[in-house]
Amino acid sequence: MSSSSESAEARPRRPKPLALSASRAADYRQCPLVYRFRAIDKLPEPKTRAQVLGTTVHTALENLYALPQEKRTAAEAKRLAEAEAETAVAEGGIAADVIAPEDTARFRSDAAGLVRGLYVVEDPTRFSPHSCEDYLLTATAGGTPLHGFVDRIDIAPTGEVRVVDYKTGKLPRPGYESGPLAQMRFYALMYFLLQKEIPAQLKLIYLKAGSSLTLSPDEHMLSRTADELDSLWEQIERDGENGTFEPKTSKLCGWCDHKAHCPAFGGEAPEYPGWPGTRKVNA
Incomplete structure (x- = not known):
């Protein structure tokens, strides 16, 4: 093996710059330290x-x-x-x-x-969907990189677009729909940024209950969503550059896989590997 090949193998791999997904946005809102553990440290978690x-x-x-x-x-x-x-x-x-x-x-x-x-x-x-399991990658006007997989996109013969997501868990209790619908607003914003068209309907299908939640987005909703994500990404980048992802305790801590690494529970976080940077996307 040549010395150049040896040096290439010995050279540590640079972590890939990050983009924001709906699930990672939810992680950061729940607990900035959980976001760090999942997105940056990539600590292993047992499958359920x-x-x-x-x-x-x-x-x-x-x-x-x-x-x-x-x-x-x-x-x-x-x-x-x-x-x-x-x-x-x-x-x-x-x-x-x-x-x-x-x-x-x-x-x-x-x-x-x-x-x-x-x-x-x-x-x-x-009917037949326009596409299934689409990977979307785009960025807001403010530069926040967004990505994620959309379960299904339907386009009616008359042109209306429906963005669909399947859920295998329980139907949320009344008053607790904001989290799942925030995910759908995220997908709708990505679709709009890529296609310059606002979906007519967002549909969450709860398979276990045989039920669904729907939402009809408009330009104001998507603009507000973009502003929220820009603000969130600004906080994430600031934490990323300073290494200051603070834990935020809640009742969800009881289900966290990383309590052993959490200072709020007497644990010690791994040495911070550094901010991988922001993925550049041409919207």
């Missing part, structure tokens, strides 16, 4: 059953909409969900180290049941 079930169901629905329209029956959706669940729990699958052998049948049944919930809300044989 709920996470792997969500991934399994999302993949099954993506496979469903890849079929010809007339074949997207509830029976076929159930078959796809069960097949994806089997793949997930197989050796090397995403759920192999999370789902116990005695839980395999229930995991498969839960995946099929969640996919069945889609048919309570809509009929996939009656």
